[in-house]
Amino acid sequence: MSKDKDKSLIKNTISYRIIKNHNYSGNSEDLNLKFDALVSPDNNYVSILQSLDAIGIKKFPIPYVLSNCHNSLGAVGGTNNEDDHMYGIDNAKKYGGIFIPPYKAILHQFMREEMAGCGKMILGSDSHTRYGALGTMGFGEGGGEIVKQVLGQTYEIKMPKIIAIKLTGKPKKGIGPMDLALTIIGKAKENNILKNNILEFIGDGIKSLSMDFRMGTDVMTTESGALSSIWKTDEKTREYLELHGREDEYKKLEIEEKAYYDGFIEINLYELESMMALPFHPSNVVSIKEFNKNPRKYLEKVQKDIDEIKEDNEFKLIDKLDENGFKIDQALISGCAGGIFENISQARDILKGFTIRANSPPLGIHPASQPVFQDMVKTGVASDLMDSGVTIRPTICGPCFGVTDVPSTNQISIRHVIRNFRGREGNKLSSGQIVGTILMDARSIAATIRNNGYIIAATDLDVEYEEINQSYNINYYKEQVLNCYRKENFEVNIRKGPNITDWPEIPELKNNLILKVIGNYKEVTTDDLSPSADAVTFRSNPLKLAEFTMINKDKNFVEKSKKIKDDENLKNILKEISEKYNINKNDIGINGVLVGNNVGDGSSREQAASSQKILGIDTNIAGTFATKRYRSNLINWGILPIISKEFNILEEGDVLFIENVYNIIENSEDDFEVKIINKGNSIISNLGSMTEDEKEILKSGCLINYNRRKYAKI
Structure with missing residues (x-):
């Protein structure tokens, strides 16, 4: 590893080389990435397929795995889950997907066993899409990013920082992958250097770890806030791929003699504790x-x-x-x-x-x-x-x-x-x-x-751990997983159960916004916004799912959001603003705004954003957004992702006004004022860096609207 701070040596990292091979922008800083495969679980693939249907899907151009491991039990939600599975299998048959029936495999294990390979990149609509131990950079994002890849578009992002995780030594008996993962997560909390960055695992300590240990650690890197991860590969990686009938997917991945990293964490495996x-x-x-x-x-x-x-x-x-x-x-x-x-x-x-x-x-x-x-x-x-x-x-x-x-x-x-x-x-x-x-x-x-x-x-405990030579049935999935990739059949009639409803029409974003603060919350996770458990059975029904929004955090959130459109006080404010600023009433929107300190920690589920949109929430104002994927979900659903250090002065019931929103979006990195009408003051805010496509998606109201227009022009 380089000690001379020569940043050009970042090109010698494993991460940089893989990204370069998947970047179509011609620019090493502003990336336009295309992936080798896609994967989605059954608690969100329906909404993705619905979005593609609304836009006008043609076929799946790259391998797209539809896994049925989240909403497997028909006991939760009655027949809803099985109806979703029928919808999934019919889409796989029609458009050339890969369908894993319920109870066969958890999506990430299937991707390890059958799809990951050295030098690849895989995008999944599950936050724990991580296959770095097998030399594959996995990214967990919201469904909108899957939609873009199916449509031949790219994953647009600034070149992330690459952080070295150097492992030395050998773990003591009784230490497992969660112990290493939690140690890394703890360090991430201390210095916050891992957020939205890529972790690159290097060091001689890796050779002492089994592939199961590496994979078990790797999948937890999501909880460190990291964007993705990659490990140097070795003979154990080759043996794993050989065992799974895919030795040809092996490549030796390692850093060159010198490499530059944006950050560095060294962990002596022998010092790990339970x-x-x-x-x-x-x-x-x-x-x-x-x-x-x-x-x-x-x-x-x-x-x-x-x-x-x-x-x-x-x-x-x-x-x-x-x-x-x-x-x-x-x-x-x-x-x-x-x-x-x-x-x-x-x-x-x-x-x-x-x-x-x-x-x-x-x-x-x-x-x-x-x-x-x-x-x-x-x-x-x-x-x-x-x-x-x-x-x-x-x-x-x-x-x-x-x-x-x-x-x-x-x-x-x-x-x-x-x-x-x-x-x-x-x-x-x-x-x-x-x-x-x-x-x-x-x-x-x-x-x-x-x-x-x-x-x-x-x-x-003093335990003797038996070394077992693992086996793998390479024929198991051949007949038990439906692989229709490049075998699409457009004659298939897609079955659609009664719980599967289309996305409602989403209006364009208005150029001027009156916003009522629904609440100001300390921390807001994706589990708060779109709860787990029984709520997930309605993820194929956007209107019903929206009724669960923030139910465990604020029981009245949905009711407060729904009342905004009929709020007579806001209608009077609209009239006053229209006259004061000489703005046509039809060019002013009345919506809700969610405010919080750290918003969006957790899952990649796009429903954390889409449910807000359905309830009439066009804006989030946050001290910080916890992850890149949540911010992307907001943009893909036409919700302004506003950052403000002064968010804490906003209170439930405050009425805000943002003028000339389109100009703010176009100049997204410039500061702008959010006026607090009822208090007579304002807060300084910022949208942060955005691509040209993201700007158009926001103005269109959502990714579906943007792509409908785009493909209508084509």
């Missing part, structure tokens, strides 16, 4: 060792967050603490992060000879794919786990976002999953239900279960 992330964010990290020294200290900190949610709640974390330690109620090892073979097999090693009794905290495991489950059966891992009282569950993403395995009110669940936001487990905060999830590695979860539910680090 980690945990307390509710309600993956960045609330502490080592299990430190937690057990003084659990009351850490629990009191989380209790403050709980008390903010519901002042009269009965969820007292301290009640779970006794002379033996902190006792949990439920445990799960699941999904794209936890349900990997090595995690499961080493959890088996810890639990050998132990039985989980009926009155003890239960442990459930969801394998990441059926081939992983097959390997568990072949090697005896599944049988051993069942002997210990572990229940093996279907291959679904359910526990990760509250569609299955919802704990009882006031319970604590420890999970090797990807996220632990409040309300994500499926409980309904609006109904007074509340639970908490602690993120932990599969090994420490198994150790805690063996310790009768009292939290303990896997490194505290």
